Amino acid sequence: MSSPAEFYHSLPPITKAYGTVCLLATATYHLGLYHPAYIALFYDKVFYGFQVWRLFTNLFFLGPFSINFGIRLLMIVRYGVQLEKGPFDRRTADFLWMMIFGAFALLVLSAIPIFWSPFLAVPLVFMLLYVWSREFPNAQINIYGLVALKAFYLPWAMLALDVIFGSPLIPDLLGIIAGHLYYFFTVLHPLAGGKNILKTPMWVHKLIARWRIGVQPISRGPAANNPQQERGSGVAFRGRSYRLGG
Template structure:
C-alpha cells in the first residue's frame, strides 16, 4: 500500500497544485496570517482601490477547516484528478485552459449583482464536478451510502444537499453554469457540427511545454467521433468518444 507522500506524488500537476493551494490558504487563515475579507472578490476594491489580487486570491479559499472543507477538497482530489488522468490525459494544456476559462467565466458571472459571491473556490469545484459528470455520465455514484444514482445527476444532487444543510447555493450554481458553458463550447457544439471556438491558445501550450508541466502530449490527436452524440434509453448523453488520427 502506497504512503500518503507516494500517493501525493502520483497526482496530476494542475489538480495537485490547485488542491494544495486551497489547503495552504485555509491553513494560513487558521494560523491567523490573514483575514478572508482581504482576499475576497470585492469589485469596488478591485476597480476603485486597484486591489487586483482579489481577482485571483478568491479562487483559493474553501472556507475554514470543517467537514464541508474536507468534502470540497476530496472532490478536487477525486473528480479533478479523474478528469486530468482520464479525458485530459497528456492534455495538460487543455486542462489548464479549462481552468483559466472557467475562472474568467466565473468572474464575469459573479459581476452580476444577484449572482455575486465573495469566494469562487467552491464554484471551481462544482465546475470540475459538472464536467466530470458529463464525461462519465453513466457511472454509478453512491452518496453517503444512502442514495445511488448516475453521475450525470451528481451535481444537482450535491446542490440539493447544500440546500438541505443550509449552505449558499449561488457558488454551486455558478460552477454548474461555467462547467456547462465549457462543455457545450468544446464538446456538444462541435459534435453537433459546429466549430470549436474555444481551442486552447498556443501560449498555454507553450507555457506548459516551457515549464514541463505534466506528461508530454501524444503525437496523435484525439478527435470527437461524429456519431458519439448518442443517448441512452433514459435520455442521458453518454459522453464523448474518440478515434485517433495519425
C-alpha cells in the first residue's frame, strides 16, 4: 500500500491543485487567518467595492472541517482523478478549460438572485460529479451501503440526500446545470452534428505547455495534428457516442 505522500504525488495535476487549495482554504480558516465573509461572493462588493478577488476565492471554500467537507473533498479526489486520468488523459488543457468554464458558468448563474450562493466550491464539485456521471453512466455505485444505482443517476441521488440531511438545494443544482451545459456543448451538440463552441482556447494550451503541467499528448501521425480527429478516435468518443444513442 502506498504512503499518503506517494498517493498525493500520484494525483493528476489539476485535480491535485484544486483539492489542495480547497483543503488549505479550510485549514487557514480554522487557524483564524481570515473570515469567510471576506472571500464570499457578494456582487455589490465586487462591482461597487472593487473587491474583484471574491470572484475567485469563493470557488475554493468548501466550508469548515466536517463530514460534509470530507465528502466533498473525497468527491474531488475520486471523480476528478477518474476524469483526468480517463476521458481527459493527456488532455490536461481540456480538463483545465472544463474547470474554467464551470467556474464562469457558476458565476453567471449565481448572478440570478434565486440562484445566488456565497460560495461556489460545492457547485463546482457537483459539476465534476455530473460530468463524471455522463462519462461513466453505467458504473455501479453503492451509496453508504444502502442503495445501489448506476452512475448516471448519482448527481440526483446526492442532491436528494443533501436535501434530506438539511443542506441547501441551490448549490447542488447549480453544479448539475453547469455540468450539463459543458457536456451538452462539448459532447452532445457536436455528436448531433453541431459545432463545438467550447473548444479549448489556444491560450489554455499555451499555459499548460509553458508550465509543463501534466503529460503532453503523444504524437501519432496525422491524428495528432487534428484535435477533432483525435478526440473522435479514442475511448472517450466511443463511450460518448454509445451514451448519446442510449
